[in-house]
Amino acid sequence: MAKGEVVSNKQVILRHYAKGFPKETDLKVSTGTIHLKVPEGSNAVVVKNLYLSCDPYMPSCMQEDNSIGMPSFTPGSAINGYGVAKVLDSGHPDFKEGDLIWGMIGWEEYSLITTPETFFKIEHTDVPLSYYTGLLGMAGMTAYGGFFEVCSPKEGESVFISAASGAVGQLVGQFAKLMGCYVVGSVGSKEKVDLLKNKLGFNEAFNYKEEHDLDAALKRYFPEGIDIYFENVGGKMLDAALHNMRLHGRIAICGMISQYSLDQPEGVDLMCLVHKRTRMEGFVVTDYFHLYSKFLDMLLPSIREGKIVYVEDIAEGLESGPSAILGLFNGSNVGKKLVKVACE
Amino acid sequence: MAKGEVVSNKQVILRHYAKGFPKETDLKVSTGTIHLKVPEGSNAVVVKNLYLSCDPYMPSCMQEDNSIGMPSFTPGSAINGYGVAKVLDSGHPDFKEGDLIWGMIGWEEYSLITTPETFFKIEHTDVPLSYYTGLLGMAGMTAYGGFFEVCSPKEGESVFISAASGAVGQLVGQFAKLMGCYVVGSVGSKEKVDLLKNKLGFNEAFNYKEEHDLDAALKRYFPEGIDIYFENVGGKMLDAALHNMRLHGRIAICGMISQYSLDQPEGVDLMCLVHKRTRMEGFVVTDYFHLYSKFLDMLLPSIREGKIVYVEDIAEGLESGPSAILGLFNGSNVGKKLVKVACE
Structure with a gap:
């Protein structure tokens, strides 16, 4: 795929608000299209999504009235969560093609992000990129x-x-x-x-x-x-x-x-x-995101020296997304659960 | 009564550990005797009890296994709680006849106190003495x-x-x-x-x-x-x-x-x-008792100037003790509930 192309875009969609505690069948994987180009004059970015974090708060967002204080997902649209992505096109002065970022992204292959300033730019890539969904995220x-x-x-x-x-x-x-x-x-x-x-x-x-x-x-x-x-x-x-x-x-x-x-x-x-x-x-x-650089200063050397290790449980492909999220609630994951959407 | 006399001593006794939440009938008022003299060589004090505080933790102490972290009362003995008393006889160098004190006393007319050092001496008597069961206690x-x-x-x-x-x-x-x-x-x-x-x-x-x-x-x-x-x-x-x-x-x-x-x-x-x-x-x-003198320094002037007022609900006599304690749980008291045992 190339910048500017219209490509197919697989997504994990919330079918409808869940009745009671969510089930995998409240989600579906379907395919739409996306234009890999930032609209003229916008400061958005278009990204390719690489890794998606599975977190325990997410099923609650599949309910209309959730009690966890996070916005509910929108039925008919891709769900979202923390993840790692690569910039394909940018209208924002702080981001350029090829930049790696982490923050709140859609559960889909590609996303148009209209608030790139809410993302962290990934500066250190000598550690696994997936760590930015967990250990470094x-x-x-x-x-x-x-x-x-x-x-x-x-x-x-x-x-x-x-x-x-x-x-x-x-x-x-x-x-x-x-x-x-x-x-x-x-x-x-x-x-x-x-x-x-x-x-x-x-x-x-x-x-x-x-x-x-x-x-x-x-x-x-x-x-x-x-x-x-x-x-x-x-x-x-x-x-x-x-x-x-x-x-x-x-x-x-x-x-x-x-x-x-x-x-x-x-x-x-x-x-x-x-x-x-x-x-x-x-x-x-x-509330602690302002400490992120202090956190990296402490953590990166410990990771490089092997003093901090991290266990990940990686599901392959967006199709595995629904079971990956709901699996958190039966304890089937061992370590940090995440979905790998694509290689860099 | 005079120092050294053996006198009758009305008491509020725990009959037996309560089954379930305590009732008034788990308590009884009965009369024993007490020698109004400190044993030779002891540093105890003998006091006349004046006011007794009714507090919500007390019914729990009438149960064998209470979950509130206070020692249970002893069946067959007088219950105890915070109160105000007057020293009748003292073997302790810090206390003398006539001193007024507040602390943990028995629900009875007279008590032999073996740990007088755990009591606060009352220095200010221009405010109602009963306040030392509540506002100033x-x-x-x-x-x-x-x-x-x-x-x-x-x-x-x-x-x-x-x-x-x-x-x-x-x-x-x-x-x-x-x-x-x-x-x-x-x-x-x-x-x-x-x-x-x-x-x-x-x-x-x-x-x-x-x-x-x-x-x-x-x-x-x-x-x-x-x-x-x-x-x-x-x-x-x-x-x-x-x-x-x-x-x-x-x-x-x-x-x-x-x-x-x-x-x-x-x-x-x-x-x-x-x-x-x-x-x-x-x-x-x-945990805050070490701040007591700072507390008095703040509070006494406010009481004297009328900036702090205190509402008390005083039951007369030890006989009213059982209903006074249990009444806390039906909200029948208006303000601080206490029992007046005797005049000074």
């Missing part, structure tokens, strides 16, 4: 902002992470280890337990599906309690963590994946916050 | 620590207080008004609404029992959202407040009176903490 910034800014960690503290092999959790654990913390993760399979202990350097890990009593599990790994809980799942796990916090502990709420598919949130014993003087705080990654 | 310090230390209030912020005419709430509202905040309280009767608006200087107040939709009620009083929620009740009110917080708002959890009588806590939508980057923090008044 939204998930990485989520781990960075949530752990360092919200949790105020101190050397030697005890850190618990749920969904600990996921896009964010695996990185929080490694950040905590670099800080000299004791780190335990919970995950949903033996394979993921091995990953945490043998590849990601966690002190301990357990499979929550094998624990009949989450409170007892946490007491086993944290006999003196938890200083920091990095919360990704909510519900029963949050309740167990609340009962095992040390005095003046901190809970950073990143997400609550166990709750998104429920009509009513599960009750947790919030009086624990009082007994242990716990601070629980929600955060949103975009 | 535990409730006052709770309002002070919770509002100024946990909520970090700023002039002009919007403050919501539940159980707002209670021992703590009425004071938080007045502190917030003194800071130049906009203050709204929720209470359980028209009489209490009038109290808040006409006597305590709240900007607005509403009767939650007359609101079918608490979310709509909060939107009416806080069209731009809540900066600070001082949480005393939990459950549906907390859920509604969570949905109405402004960005970077703060929720200080003082207590959750609506939840103490439930087997399972009600679910609230904690993902709101994420959307609005809300900080929710529990606290315990004893």
Whole structure:
């Protein structure tokens, strides 16, 4: 394909708003066309999409009234999410053909982007480009902002992470280890337990599906309690963590994946916050985007030296998109889930 | 009675651990005797109890396994709580006959106190002595620590207080008004609404029992959202407040009176903490006791000048104790509930 051509454009489309928790069949893959040229006089860019991030907030955006505070997708149009793309044509002075960028893109082969200034330009390509959907993108910034800014960690503290092999959790654990913390993760399979202990350097890990009593599990790994809980799942796990916090502990709420598919949130014993003087705080990654260059300065050398590793679970092609997104909710992914749309 | 005498000693006794939420009949009033003299060589004090504070945590202490983090009462013995007493005999160098003190005392006419050093000596008696069970005691310090230390209030912020005419709430509202905040309280009767608006200087107040939709009620009083929620009740009110917080708002959890009588806590939508980057923090008044003299320096002049007022609901005599405590849970008290045991 060449600049200026009209080409076919495969897309992942939201058929209609989902009734109840979304299913793969609420999405469809279909093919339209796109003109690979920026309209005359516009400062838009046309991009080729390379990698798409699968994130737990996305199914909620397939519902008309979502409770997660993100705009819903538009029925009949391509869904969107964080991803990596390559500029094919640019009407914007800051972007030129061949630039690599990451930000909010459509789930389609090519996109016309009318707000390119909201994207980050990718300057470092000696690391895998797919990392900009996760480790060096939204998930990485989520781990960075949530752990360092919200949790105020101190050397030697005890850190618990749920969904600990996921896009964010695996990185929080490694950040905590670099800080000299004791780190335990919970995950949903033996394979993921091995990953945490043998590849990601966690002190301990357990499979929550094998624990009949989450409170007892946490007491086993944290006999003196938890200083920091990095919360990704909510519900029963949050309740167990609340009962095992040390005095003046901190809970950073990143997400609550166990709750998104429920009509009513599960009750947790919030009086624990009082007994242990716990601070629980929600955060949103975009609040920390101004720290992105500081984040890269810290992270890139650690990646190059092998001190930080990242596990990805890559689905090939847009056709695999619907199952990749919904698969996050049955834990079938191992590591950061993403879709590879095309080679650079 | 005179020092050294053996006198009769009326007590409020826990008959047995309550099954389920406590009832008045789980308590009884009976009469024993006490020797009004400190044992030879001990540094205890013997006191005459004057005023007893009724607090929402107390019924939980009537259960064997309570979830509120306080020691349970002992069946067959007098219950205890914060109160004001007068020293009749002292073996402790810091206390002498006639001293007035406040701290944790038994619900009885006279007590032998073996740890007098845990008590505060009352130095200012130009204000009602009963205030040391509330305004100038535990409730006052709770309002002070919770509002100024946990909520970090700023002039002009919007403050919501539940159980707002209670021992703590009425004071938080007045502190917030003194800071130049906009203050709204929720209470359980028209009489209490009038109290808040006409006597305590709240900007607005509403009767939650007359609101079918608490979310709509909060939107009416806080069209731009809540900066600070001082949480005393939990459950549906907390859920509604969570949905109405402004960005970077703060929720200080003082207590959750609506939840103490439930087997399972009600679910609230904690993902709101994420959307609005809300900080929710529990606290315990004893963490702020080191600020007591600073607190008095601030509060006493305001009381003397009439800038801070306090509404008390005084039950007469130990016999009224059981109904006074349990009455907190049907909202029958108006203002700080306490029991007057004896005149000075």
